[in-house]
Amino acid sequence: MSTPTISKPALYFLKKLEKNNNREWFTEHKDEFKKHEGEAKEFYNHLKELMENHDDIEKLKMFRIYRDVRFSKDKTPYKSHFAGSLSRLGAHLRGGYYLRIKPGETFAAVGFWEPNKEDLFRIRKEFEMDAEEFRRVINEPSFKKIWGELVGDGVKTAPKGFDKEHPNIDLIRKKQFIFVRNFTDKEVLSKDFINEVNASFKAVRPYFDLMSDILTTNLNGESLLD
Numbered sequence: 728m729s730t731p732t733i734s735k736p737a738l739y740f741l742k743k744l745e746k747n748n749n750r751e752w753f754t755e756h757k758d759e760f761k762k763h764e765g766e767a768k769e770f771y772n773h774l775k776e777l778m779e780n781h782d783d784i785e786k787l788k789m790f791r792i793y794r795d796v797r798f799s800k801d802k803t804p805y806k807s808h809f810a811g812s813l814s815r816l817g818a819h820l821r822g823g824y825y826l827r828i829k830p831g832e833t834f835a836a837v838g839f840w841e842p843n844k845e846d847l848f849r850i851r852k853e854f855e856m857d858a859e860e861f862r863r864v865i866n867e868p869s870f871k872k873i874w875g876e877l878v879g880d881g882v883k884t885a886p887k888g889f890d891k892e893h894p895n896i897d898l899i900r901k902k903q904f905i906f907v908r909n910f911t912d913k914e915v916l917s918k919d920f921i922n923e924v925n926a927s928f929k930a931v932r933p934y935f936d937l938m939s940d941i942l943t944t945n946l947n948g949e950s951l952l953d
Contacts (some may be wrong), residue, residue, distance in 0.1 A: 731773045731921060733828060733918065735916055737809075738828075741830050744760075745830075753805055760792070764809070768789060771809075774925060778912070782932070783820055785816040788811060789811045790809075807829060819952060821939040822838060822839060822939065834908060838906055839879075840905065847902065847941055855899060859912070864934055872946040874907075875907070877905070877906060880903050882900045885899065908927055910923075
């Protein structure tokens with residue numbers, strides 16, 4: 728069985744969809760969409776299989792092409808990309824993986840998009856106490872070469888109850904803890920793209936292992952899962 732790839736016709740279809748984002752055009756080209764959607768699903772499912780060699784993946788979620796326009800100013804009915812997320816198994820494994828395929832704007836993302844208030848508070852308290860290990864993990868050269876800098880939204884000064892002059896306030900003020908890697912169309916069309924994405928996701932394990940340890944223990948290092 729050959730390794731699934733993203734084809735040039737699939738990227739070209741997404742480009743055409745972006746330019747013709749209306750129900751009439753989409754209905755006329757639905758068979759073509761279904762063909763490329765099937766290829767994308769095959770790609771994401773194989774990626775999940777590869778990842779299960781180095782992580783415990785609970786599920787793969789492929790996002791639908793149809794946009795929810797009820798509360799959006801943008802009323803175009805379709806997304807012009809394929810996307811999927813992979814969640815880790817159980818309460819003891821934290822963090823999530825995401826891959827979006829879009830002409831000129833493909834990226835992989837990992838981390839914590841919307842931690843609940845309890846998890847967010849726990850992370851901030853960890854950084855308030857000590858962020859040395861966290862900084863060491865995210866600044867490790869091989870990790871940084873792939874994933875670059877930590878990104879994500881944050882509060883402007885300091886969360887309630889935290890000192891805005893704290894030496895780790897750059898981390899404490901964050902509401903999201905995300906890393907992003909962008910890919911060119913040439914990289915996406917490469918036969919090695921799926922292996923490159925898998926290797927990038929594998930490289931994130933030291934970060935996920937540390938964050939999982941933080942989120943499953945209290946500040947004394949005692950397990951919260953017992």
